[in-house]
Amino acid sequence: MKRLSFYMLLSAFLSGLFYSASYPYIYAETVKAVTQGYISFESVFACLGSIVFCGLWNKYSDKLFRGYRIILWLEVLFDVILFADVLIRGDLKFYFVFNIIIYSIITKNLACGGTKMRAIVNPTEKQREWYDNSCNIVCSAATLIGVGMTTILKPSLTMLFVLALCGNIIDNFIYLGIYGKIIKERKYNV
Numbered sequence: 001m002k003r004l005s006f007y008m009l010l011s012a013f014l015s016g017l018f019y020s021a022s023y024p025y026i027y028a029e030t031v032k033a034v035t036q037g038y039i040s041f042e043s044v045f046a047c048l049g050s051i052v053f054c055g056l057w058n059k060y061s062d063k064l065f066r067g068y069r070i071i072l073w074l075e076v077l078f079d080v081i082l083f084a085d086v087l088i089r090g091d092l093k094f095y096f097v098f099n100i101i102i103y104s105i106i107t108k109n110l111a112c113g114g115t116k117m118r119a120i121v122n123p124t125e126k127q128r129e130w131y132d133n134s135c136n137i138v139c140s141a142a143t144l145i146g147v148g149m150t151t152i153l154k155p156s157l158t159m160l161f162v163l164a165l166c167g168n169i170i171d172n173f174i175y176l177g178i179y180g181k182i183i184k185e186r187k188y189n190v
Helices: 002-033 036-066 068-089 092-121 125-153 157-186
Strands: none
Touching: 002 092, 002 125, 002 157, 036 068, 036 092, 068 092, 068 157, 092 125, 092 157
């Protein structure tokens, strides 16, 4: 399982790198395109998603984890649709709303499944402590590198959207591999 912990850290680093290089700038641009009501909707919808889905995962963790692969693929599919739309049509309001829906429903479920996955891969208190501290280190390093690259290179908004999509897809593909190994090693019925 130590090998899987390394892949989880790799995923955290790569997604953090792409995220920090793109999302702050994307968010700044999309906030300019929406009214305050959209921003309030974002906060409320995300909180409701957390309450509902974290509660469901607390109650039905094993059952929901069996469908984790499907949730990973759904996020890839909907992210590709979302980013293709914004790259083709440039509608930042649609992007803002659809991104909130994806985040509040699909990504929240992925986060809950990721919590279960971290507990499986790092089953002891000492392993979990090492993983959490290491994750903080790699995420912070990724943020510094991502922000530094964007500050120096100053990519276009289109390139930022491409970077964000790449980061999301890479993260999900690594987690698909980790999930497959967990299922194979633990003999989950999927």
